[in-house]
Amino acid sequence: MNQTARIISIYAADTSGFCSALYEYGGMVVIHDASGCNSTYTTHDEPRWYDKKCMMFISGLTEKDAVMGNDDKLIDDLVIAANKLKPEFIALCASPLPAMIGTDLDAIAYAVEQETGIPSFHVKTNGMQSYITGAGNAFVELAKKFIDDKSYRNSEAVNKTEKETTLKSENNDSNITGSSDINVINETSTISAASDKIKVNIIGVTPLDFPKKENCESLKKFIEESGFTLNACIGVDTSLSEIKILPDADVNLMVSSSGKPLCEYLYENYDIPFVKGVPYGIRFAEKIKDLLKESAKEKRNIDATSDLRKEGKVAILGESVLSSSLAAAFFIDNGINACVIETVGDGDFDILKPFDFRCEDEAYLEEILKDFDVIIGDPLFKPICHDKRFVSLPHEAFSGRCFTKNAPNFIYASLDSIEESNK
């Protein structure tokens, strides 16, 4: 049977990605659906559910409301709840039912914003795509709503003046606050000052791909110990103020496919380039450090894995950016060649090599895996891996919280621990 999962699990849907991406930004997050139970979307794959509050709701759509086109009920409920809870914003997304009947959530968001004055927007989902699409769309819509072009341009001008003023003071060897007259500043000095303070956004962090607290801490540690300034981490350990200052960064580090739409948006609209790759291992992390500098300087998007991959008998199953990064890290850190088998069926396919596979079909996957000696993937893949050596690498978007506590953390750390974690 094609496109059927008889044995293995399936990935979290776009609605879960939407919830995960917006979890920490203080908004009222609403899924227009018949269900009244949040666990369908969040609790099973949301480690923050038990220690961080989030205003997450299901609209409770009924058959009668759907048939009669009773959108006013949703609008009224949203207005009542928003006036009571005073969220930073209201975000709406559709489950399959409203997506199929074409409920205009853009218009509903507009009506609610007019009524409450609270920024409101719709994130495109239909409950049938993967978490990558939902999270990716959510990050972009949030950025569109909260990056203030006008104030950004003003703050850019202020930052530029401040940087140059400081520089002038240093050049003059004086403690007196410098003039804001930027015309007198020497151009070479300005570039050098800017490159010393490269600001980096980490884009595309959700617990669906990075479930453990240590994952996010390691990403931040990598940025700071590499001599960069962390501008924002989207979207774990974050807040709405980080979204507003996203354009202040010099370069973005795209750590998952969920971060791709926002990276592309920031590149197209604010000329901020991005480096694609998760800093797994030690040498690969070093490589990413160098590429972040190069990308910021040359304003060029770079795939950190591009020349660090060779076909091998090891298969890494999962999301494309994380898996390709791990394969590149194995190559440069341990001399191991690995193929990536992209199993989500969604996300960044550009990062894949000709010898990699795209496979979301269980029967086909089972066949492909016969050609490998070692398989690295979520434990729920193990039943179709025959008698091959299987290395467990839990993925929250695939198996929820089942195996999270055993998940190793390779970010900015030796890959040798993979052996330890599987003993």
Added chain:
Amino acid sequence: MIKFAIYGKGGIGKSTLSSNLSAALAKRGLTVMQIGCDPKADSTSLLCPKEKITSVLDLVRSSKPFTLEDMVKESESGVLCVEAGGPVPGLGCAGRGIINALESLENKGAYKVYKPDVVIYDVLGDVVCGGFTMPMRKGFADKVYIVTSGEKMSIYAAANIAMAIENFKKRDYAKLGGIILNCRGVENEEENVAELAKDFNTSVLAKIERSPLFAQAEAKGKTIVDLFPDSDICKTLLGLADTITSDFN
């Protein structure tokens, strides 16, 4: 970009009027895209009579990759023609089909690639569900023009459409641009339509007289604008095209 939708009762002449307006606007040197939003997929038959246009949903149904060029056909008069199409009659969901077709068109970059000066959405007469309001949603048409005769049922349908537009005000949908009287020769026709316009605080933009030229042009698979350029009807249609463009300006 001028984007408007033509609504009205089934059989009132929306597709004939849309095709003639497309031809008239093209004659004024504008790049026009006409999008038929009807499962019957016959909106542009007067513009492209020789070949049946493959509808967007036919392309989607084929499950094969398709390009923007597969969706858009240029008529002899230079009008870019698109048919949304629909499911097999009696099956599926036609409203969802319109949504899918318009989204496919946008996702393939139709407006960015062809850069039309004018986009006309010719919408199915019976607005039976949310899918058929898609052309008047934000990002699509900015104005809606309703075609009606003075007949009771036509005015009833036109009033329902005008009321829907009124109700959608708080959603930032398309605004009512005006009413176009397509005469059927019934008693008190002008008065009835003028009253409708007054009720909705709008105006009658044009009165299109009954004429045998419509049937003659249709028999030849042409628009009046192309086939009878010196006729009074053609002058009326050109005048209506100018009124609409100045309405946007």
